[in-house]
Amino acid sequence: MVSEIKQVSGSGIPLVGNDIDTDRIIPARFLKAITFDGLGEGAFIDDRTALKGEHPFDQPQYQGAKVLIVNRNFGCGSSREHAPQALSKWGIQALIGESFAEIFFGNCVAIGVPCVTAETETIKKLQELVAANPQAAITVNLETLQVQIGDFTASVFIGEGSRNMFVSGSWDACGQLVANAEKIRETAAKLPYIGWGKLAS
Structure with a gap:
C-alpha cells in the first residue's frame, strides 16, 4: 500500500536548544522495550522530570502538536531508532530544524516522519510564532518545499531523494x-x- 506524504499540517511545538541527543529524546533504559508501543510517554522524560511540568512536551498548550520545531544538530548521539519512534508515538508527524544528525534523519525517514531544515532566522521565527499562538496551524509542504503558519511563509529543504520517497510513498x-x-x-x-x-x- 502506497502511503504518500506530501504535506503535514497541525499545531506546532517549539523545543529550543542545540545538540539535543537521542538519550535526551528517549533515555537508554527504554531501549529494552520489545515493541515501540508506549514509548511516547517516555519522550524527553528526564528533561520533563527536571523541569517539573515546564518542558514543552508537558505544557497544556502544546498537547496534540504534530510539528516539532528544533534547532541545530537535533538527534545526535547514539543511533537508537527508539528516538524517532518515541516522538512519533507522542504524536509528532514532522520536524523542522536547523540540522539533524544523519542517522536520526534516516530513522525518521524509515517510519514516515519528514525532517526538513531551514535557516536559523526562519527556525527562530517559527518558534516565536508557535509560542505566541500555540493553536495556529503550521503546514510543512514537501511538494513546494515551504512551511507556512498564518501569514508567514518560508522555504525549507530536504534532500531530493528523501523528498521523492515521501511524495511517492516509497x-x-x-x-x-x-x-x-x-x-x-x-x-x-x-x-x-x-x-x-x-x-x-
Missing part, C-alpha cells in the same frame, strides 16, 4: 515488502541457491 520499505510478498516468493523460488526454493514455498 519511504515505506517494509510496507512494500509486505505488499509484494507473492512476487518475492516467486523470485526467490527461481534463485539457483540450494534451499531457496524450499524457503520460498
Whole structure:
C-alpha cells in the first residue's frame, strides 16, 4: 500500500536548544522495550522530570502538536531508532530544524516522519510564532518545499531523494515488502541457491 506524504499540517511545538541527543529524546533504559508501543510517554522524560511540568512536551498548550520545531544538530548521539519512534508515538508527524544528525534523519525517514531544515532566522521565527499562538496551524509542504503558519511563509529543504520517497510513498520499505510478498516468493523460488526454493514455498 502506497502511503504518500506530501504535506503535514497541525499545531506546532517549539523545543529550543542545540545538540539535543537521542538519550535526551528517549533515555537508554527504554531501549529494552520489545515493541515501540508506549514509548511516547517516555519522550524527553528526564528533561520533563527536571523541569517539573515546564518542558514543552508537558505544557497544556502544546498537547496534540504534530510539528516539532528544533534547532541545530537535533538527534545526535547514539543511533537508537527508539528516538524517532518515541516522538512519533507522542504524536509528532514532522520536524523542522536547523540540522539533524544523519542517522536520526534516516530513522525518521524509515517510519514516515519528514525532517526538513531551514535557516536559523526562519527556525527562530517559527518558534516565536508557535509560542505566541500555540493553536495556529503550521503546514510543512514537501511538494513546494515551504512551511507556512498564518501569514508567514518560508522555504525549507530536504534532500531530493528523501523528498521523492515521501511524495511517492516509497519511504515505506517494509510496507512494500509486505505488499509484494507473492512476487518475492516467486523470485526467490527461481534463485539457483540450494534451499531457496524450499524457503520460498
